[in-house]
Amino acid sequence: MIVWLNGELLDEGDARIDVRDRGFLLGDALFETLLARRGRIAFLDAHVVRLAAGANILGIPVPVSTGLLAIACEMLLEANGLSDEPRVALRITLSRGPGPRGLVPPENPIPTLLITAVESPPPPASLTAIVATPRRNALSPVSRLKAVPYLDNVLAREEARARGADEALMLDTSGYLSCASVANVFLWEGEKLVTPAEECGILPGVTRAAVIDLAVRLGIELVEDMIMPQRLARASGIFLTNSLMGLVPLSRIETNELAPHRMTGRLQAAYELLLEVEEEEADEF
Missing domain, CATH: 3.20.10.10 (D-amino Acid Aminotransferase, subunit A, domain 2)
Structure with a gap:
């Protein structure tokens, strides 16, 4: 699987997240799960608005615009051969990034932004x-x-x-x-x-x-x-x-x-x- 990590498309085996990342250590992170159908992402703007609102409350900077996030998702779908699949689950994860030991956030955080894409099964009847x-x-x-x-x-x-x-x-x-x-x-x-x-x-x-x-x-x-x-x-x-x-x-x-x-x-x-x-x-x- 290819992932999008901090602006790069990488094989999942080559992707590395800092061991000091507060998302991993403290759960200091947000995420969004989106549906893509044949390369078209449903309600992308609404998901990004919610992500940005949550990030604003937590004081985590969002490192890319909605437009760039859309491009990143499209690139990721294509890189994984999923652009024509009927149902794909995209996940955007935004963490505060690495920081010193303890609960106090760093003054100038460098956030981690990860996007993954996998095929999604059809919903159950009930x-x-x-x-x-x-x-x-x-x-x-x-x-x-x-x-x-x-x-x-x-x-x-x-x-x-x-x-x-x-x-x-x-x-x-x-x-x-x-x-x-x-x-x-x-x-x-x-x-x-x-x-x-x-x-x-x-x-x-x-x-x-x-x-x-x-x-x-x-x-x-x-x-x-x-x-x-x-x-x-x-x-x-x-x-x-x-x-x-x-x-x-x-x-x-x-x-x-x-x-x-x-x-x-x-x-x-x-x-x-x-x-x-x-x-x-x-x-x-």
């Missing part, structure tokens, strides 16, 4: 989930950043695997529904669509934002709310969203079977059209 033990800390600003420390999510996903499920739904420290281990959550309550509020320690997902916008355009009543887990059992449908899988319904939570909601398919179709529009606009650009 997923099963459990309500996991690890909680999201809604009071921490890190909960709203796409930050590298993902240990709570790792533990939640491992708990799901051990209990025979695909995904883990996570509550915040106050007991409200927050997110899944790698996705945002939406519930159907009749014809109303409900999703956890940002105050519940969610990551403001790029796909989440797109789905909210689509729901409003389609005339669907949408509420961002504080959701106690008891509402999961009463939901008439639940689906998860992230950049790689789009919208995927849950077929079971714990032992509770869930029937597909008729409007989920409509939103999935609308989201697919939105991706196609994004690709057409990228071609024109």
Whole structure:
């Protein structure tokens, strides 16, 4: 595999990250996961905006512009022979870079920027989930950043695997529904669509934002709310969203079977059209 590291295309065996890099030592880093379809990157601008916003909060300089990031991703796809593949996962990782021992960041950081690309399988038709033990800390600003420390999510996903499920739904420290281990959550309550509020320690997902916008355009009543887990059992449908899988319904939570909601398919179709529009606009650009 070829990677893009600090402005260079390198074989992964030749790529080197400083042993003092704070992303490796302290998790002092951010990342974005993007979907590319036949060389066209979905919602690149939105991902870069989120990356830049997180970097601004942490005080990490972003060493390249959106335009240069787009060129780097295109070069990487081509170098790996992935430009014509139907689904590719791109990951952009930005760390503060090397620093002295201890927690205090260097005054003039030299960030590390890494981009990788691998083929991505098609999304599943549905997923099963459990309500996991690890909680999201809604009071921490890190909960709203796409930050590298993902240990709570790792533990939640491992708990799901051990209990025979695909995904883990996570509550915040106050007991409200927050997110899944790698996705945002939406519930159907009749014809109303409900999703956890940002105050519940969610990551403001790029796909989440797109789905909210689509729901409003389609005339669907949408509420961002504080959701106690008891509402999961009463939901008439639940689906998860992230950049790689789009919208995927849950077929079971714990032992509770869930029937597909008729409007989920409509939103999935609308989201697919939105991706196609994004690709057409990228071609024109």
